[in-house]
Amino acid sequence: MDSCRHDAQESLKRLYWRCRRGTRELDLLLLRFLERDYPGLSATEQSLFGDLLDESDPDLYAWLSGQCEPSNPDYLRIIGRIKGTSKRS
Numbered sequence: 001m002d003s004c005r006h007d008a009q010e011s012l013k014r015l016y017w018r019c020r021r022g023t024r025e026l027d028l029l030l031l032r033f034l035e036r037d038y039p040g041l042s043a044t045e046q047s048l049f050g051d052l053l054d055e056s057d058p059d060l061y062a063w064l065s066g067q068c069e070p071s072n073p074d075y076l077r078i079i080g081r082i083k084g085t086s087k088r089s
Helices: 002-019 024-036 043-052 057-064 073-087
Strands: none
Touching: 002 024, 002 043, 024 057, 024 073, 043 073, 057 073
16 A cells, blocks of 8 residues: 555656746646646546646747647647646636
């Protein structure tokens, strides 16, 4: 039990650092989502969020700011949730 909790905490720590992108806008959006909504995601959605974090900062910013849409349609759902979290701040 403690091992599972420790693994989950380590995973969240890694995600926290992956959400730190170096731009204030992306940091705020991604960290707020990680803190507020990530724990309630399904395992599939959590994996998709991790995949999204592998994308480049310019792409992430363009998608989250609505300048364009990602070519991966699965990202649209997570991007919508991230945007929704930012509107609830």
